[in-house]
Amino acid sequence: MFPIFKEKSLKSLPFLSDLSKDVQNAIIGMVEDKELTGAENELVILHNHNSWDIPVKRLIFAGLGKKSDYTYETLRKTAGSVIRKARRHGCKKITISVNEHWLSTLNLKQAIQAYSEGSVMGAYRFQRYKTDRSEEHTSELQSP
Numbered sequence: 001m002f003p004i005f006k007e008k009s010l011k012s013l014p015f016l017s018d019l020s021k022d023v024q025n026a027i028i029g030m031v032e033d034k035e036l037t038g039a040e041n042e043l044v045i046l047h048n049h050n051s052w053d054i055p056v057k058r059l060i061f062a063g064l065g066k067k068s069d070y071t072y073e074t075l076r077k078t079a080g081s082v083i084r085k086a087r088r089h090g091c092k093k094i095t096i097s098v099n100e101h102w103l104s105t106l107n108l109k110q111a112i113q114a115y116s117e118g119s120v121m122g123a124y125r126f127q128r129y130k131t132d133r134s135e136e137h138t139s140e141l142q143s144p
Contacts (some may be wrong), residue, residue, distance in 0.1 A: 001060045002047050002097045003075075005067045006038035015097050020053050026059075040065030040074065041087050058089060070105055072114040079118025087123070 002015055016024050026046055030036040036044050042063030048056060062078045064070055086094050096115070104109055 001062060001094055002116065003062045003078060003085075004036070004038040004065050005064050005070065006040070007067070014099055022034060022050050023048075023054065023059070027059075029062075036061055037062045037063065038065070040069075041077070041081065045079055045089065046087070055131060056095075058091065060094075067105065072110055075106070075116035076114045076121075078113045080122030083119050083122030 002013075004013060013027070016027065019027070023046075027036065030044065030046065036042075040063055042061075042062045044063075046059040046061070048054060048058065060082055062082050064074055064078060082094070106114075
């Protein structure tokens with residue numbers, strides 16, 4: 001999962017240099033086509049059809065909105081949205097790209113707490129009265 005801000009130019013995202021040229025080109029294409037803007041609550045999935053040299057099936061980009069409006073609550077809500085979207089797509093493991101880009105205005109400890117709280121809330125399912133719990137499965141959240 002890559003959190004991104006709504007900025008004038010998304011072509012210089014800090015994590016791009018960590019990805020292969022093919023993945024970079026796919027992301028830049030989404031930015032140019034305005035599929036990926038960084039708007040708050042925006043969730044965009046880029047599918048890997050075994051054509052990239054990365055061991056993941058999907059990349060999820062989560063819009064955080066304007067950097068000036070960014071708060072712990074924004075991060076908390078984004079985390080919950082990402083977990084719900086990942087679950088709908090059958091993801092059992094999520095890795096978060098943690099970098100200064102989206103932590104620059106927040107305290108690291110409080111940001112991790114906010115992201116954890118949002119993830120727990122997003123993963124919650126009320127199943128007390130559900131007779132068929134075959135959909136129950138565990139998920140894993142990690143940061144590189």
